[in-house]
Amino acid sequence: xxxxxxxxxxxxxxxxxxxxxxxxxxxxxxxxxxxxxxxxxxxxxxxxxxxxxxxxxxxxxxxxxxxxxxxxxxxxxxxxxxxxxxxxxxxxxxxxxxxxxxxxxxxxxxxxxxxxxxxxxxxxxxxxxxxxxxxxxx
Numbered sequence: 001x002x003x004x005x006x007x008x009x010x011x012x013x014x015x016x017x018x019x020x021x022x023x024x025x026x027x028x029x030x031x032x033x034x035x036x037x038x039x040x041x042x043x044x045x046x047x048x049x050x051x052x053x054x055x056x057x058x059x060x061x062x063x064x065x066x067x068x069x070x071x072x073x074x075x076x077x078x079x080x081x082x083x084x085x086x087x088x089x090x091x092x093x094x095x096x097x098x099x100x101x102x103x104x105x106x107x108x109x110x111x112x113x114x115x116x117x118x119x120x121x122x123x124x125x126x127x128x129x130x131x132x133x134x135x136x137x138x
Contacts, residue, residue, distance in 0.1 A: 004084050004111060005029030021045050024100070028083045039064060039076055047086060047095040056092025084110060 009026045012019035018037075021044050025031040031038040043062060050057050059073050077093055080086035084107045086093050097103040 003082050004107060018045070021048070028085065030079060030083060039068070040079070043076060043080065044085070047080070047093070048100065051095040051098050054098065056089060056094045058091055058093070 005028060007027055007029055009023060012023050018041070021041050022031075022037075025038060025040045025044055030040040030044075042064065046057060046062065059070055059077060062068075062073050064073075077086065077088075080093070081088060085096055085103060087096050088094075095103060096106055
């Protein structure tokens with residue numbers, strides 16, 4: 001798991017799939033608010049469609065206008081992996097789960113797990129600080 005970014009973004013005003021895809025990309029820090037459809041939005045839409053068919057995608061299956069270099073496509077694919085939305089198996093990339101609901105639930109689990117690890121480390125740190133400096137509260 002890479003770096004998960006979560007931004008507070010206003011919910012879309014319209015209940016349209018393209019607006020929801022845009023919202024997910026913005027909320028997960030994959031794209032900034034813009035009037036045009038971003039590369040990330042196009043990629044997420046293709047991943048959602050592929051997940052419905054239970055297939056993975058190779059980097060060469062993404063086409064953009066203007067054409068992007070394969071290295072640029074892979075860069076964006078790695079951003080999706082870092083965000084936790086996409087996993088790579090062999091030479092194919094997959095939406096993390098067959099449905100967006102399950103994908104977000106798995107991200108939530110990852111975040112909770114990491115927060116518990118941080119809390120454990122904070123407790124250990126506090127104990128170390130008391131041992132090192134003594135308990136100044138007494």
